Amino acid sequence: MKTIAIFGYGQRGAIYASYAVAHPQEFKLVAIIENNQARIMEAKRNCKGVPVFERYEDFLKMRYTVDLVVICTQDAQHREHAVAMMNAGYDLLLEKPIANNPEDCLSIYRTCKRLGRKVLVCHVLRYTPFYSAIKKIIKAGELGDIVSIHASENVGYFHYAHSYVRGPWRRSDESSPMILAKCCHDMDIFCWLLSRKCVSVASYGSLSFYKQENAPKGSAEFCSECALKECPYRAQELYTSPDPVRNQFARYFCARGQSEENILADLRKTQYDRCVFRSDNDVVDHQVTIMEFEKGSTVCHTMTAFSQEIYRDIKIYGTKAELYGHMEHNLIEVRPFGAPSRQVIPELPQNAVGGHCGGDEEMMRSIYRVLCGQEDDSVSYLDVSVESHLMAFAAEQSRLNGGCVQIDDLKN
């Protein structure tokens, strides 16, 4: 059995904690660090008997022995929290992004190297049965040499409104640029699937729709005061939706029992009640990024807010076959040249903890195996993860300043 402490019992921290609670033969949850009163109550309810510390300094005083501290605080806090934990002697499982700017990423990287700590990064997509199956197909040589990839990340209009217009990732100065917050997973997946490094990046995109000038006539500052009841972004509908994906978003402002009554009462006049056209958001709602990898492989990635559902799809073009995959449909089709196509349906874990099409659950399982000394080529250590972050920073630099950014130039 391995031991963990969770730093930040928010949306992500609660998933990793619940994995430990559900798999006591793998992980013992030794402590939780959380400073929000409602979430402390929730942690105490869900993780009975586990001590909760409001200040991480008090956790450090206890000198617990744990295999990993799982850093699940917000992006802009990762540097302080990761460095403090490494200085105190802990290895880390660090939520992505490593940090929200190149300096903080580098600072975490240097501390990790100086102290010889182990830092694993939560690139959960690698562990999904979907991407694992694609990796297997590539490794078996079915596609031949990969020439190019075309991938899209369809954020979903309601998810975009929650996280990137109203929620914690709406401003790049307070959290991260969209390409880092949302797409560093995809950047990591491209490196992992290609087993090559990215050489240069160019990117275009902007915030085109969710801004004041597009506010419909007659709309109000807050949805709770708005006469336009048919608006698809109406917070009172989104946060009480029976859809489990949408419904979980209410946890950001309502940590008590999530009855419709509680959600509507706690929502009123909060950031999450704001009209999507009258928030203080500045992250892009669409962005396209083109990348050149070693040996001339090319990748084109599109991120868009404008989709009905949340989904990722990918086309991989190899010298022997093309592959099409749709993650949320759990569907892969391999189309060889001169031979019939075949479909692959990856096996999903039953009753998986968390989301990401089984990725959260499979990541924790892989991490347990790695801590037990087994090999697992999905696990992403800091050295590898830094590459995907550099790609995202390069894309943002290109989007803002124009031109093409060489990855090596960011390393100097």
Ligand SMILES: NC(=O)c1ccc[n+]([C@@H]2O[C@H](COP(=O)([O-])OP(=O)(O)OC[C@H]3O[C@@H](n4cnc5c(N)ncnc54)[C@H](O)[C@@H]3O)[C@@H](O)[C@H]2O)c1
């Ligand atoms: N791997 C993924 O796919 C994925 C998905 C979503 C979010 N994330 C990342 O995970 C991280 C957490 O995201 P989240 O959605 O869980 O955020 P969240 O805001 O729900 O959780 C953060 C928690 O940390 C607590 N906290 C903040 N400062 C603290 C302090 N000094 N001491 C104790 N507790 C403190 C907050 O009270 C909160 O409960 C972010 O970096 C985010 O970008 C990763």
